[in-house]
Amino acid sequence: MKIGIIGTGGVGGYFGARLAAAGNEVHFLARGAHLKAIQEKGLQVKSIKKDVLIQPALASDLISDLSQCDLVIFACKAWQIREIAPQLAQSLQKKALLLPLQNGVLAADELSEFFDRKQILGGLCMIFSYIEAPGIIKHVGLQEPMIIFGELDQAKSERCELIRELLKKADIRCKLSDDIQSSIWQKFILICLSGVGTIANQGYGLIRETPESRSILIDVLTEVSQIAKAKNINLPENIVEKSMSIIDSYPADSMSSLARDVLSGKTSEIDYQNGTVVRFGKELGIATPANKFVLGMVKLLEQKQLA
Incomplete structure (x- = not known):
């Protein structure tokens, strides 16, 4: 699957690297020294679970490079949604799914201002991680990183089942929630x-x-x-x-x-x-x-x- 990662920090870098290591075509959006290091040396994840090195890594600072992705994971800061969404909406294929993992409870609503709400899933993640140095993500703590997601209308869907399998194959702990709003608010x-x-x-x-x-x-x-x-x-x-x-x-x-x-x-x-x-x-x-x-x-x- 073609996957776009918006924000290759502690969240996007960790989960994106796991997905790339599982054989998916993952496009990382980054910037500055972090982007340069990823392009030159690859994306490295240091983790008590398992270290990962993606080299070469598909990384750029051009949102248009995500246009053909089937799934776009928003791992940027919550306040960046409104900056990025209108730009992405100009180029992203209409059948793509959007999975926001932001802190807070507003991401899906803000995305729906620029995309068809049917494209958007609800999501959140549990992880302690950060950029240790340019090109290097450090996962700390004993908690196993986890993604929780689901349909905004609480429906069961084939696409959510496919994403669950995608995450499992990447050795990412995940949960398909039957009430994603409740899950988001509990975080x-x-x-x-x-x-x-x-x-x-x-x-x-x-x-x-x-x-x-x-x-x-x-x-x-x-x-x-x-x-x-x-x-x-x-x-x-x-x-x-x-x-x-x-x-x-x-x-x-x-x-x-x-x-x-x-x-x-x-x-x-x-x-x-x-x-x-x-x-x-x-x-x-x-x-x-x-x-x-x-x-x-x-x-x-x-x-x-x-x-």
């Missing part, structure tokens, strides 16, 4: 805690062990769960407790991609995380003080780093 509620770690400049260990900061985590989760309930998202009744148990299982020094972005002076996804919660809260008449605090403080840090 969303977790990533809304990323801003707390960013503000503290700490891994999850000390934050969850300190009573005062732990209570902030719980307040953020509670507000997101209230928003989800108001939007008729099917989440477990104990979603707050379940989410905290997951946070308690993370390595103590683990930090989110949002924290890494903000603290390294890059544009973050905060508007697609706590910012989305605050916006939904205003629309629904639900108070979100904890998320508003996190949003404000992360915005402040962003301005400080960019100054």
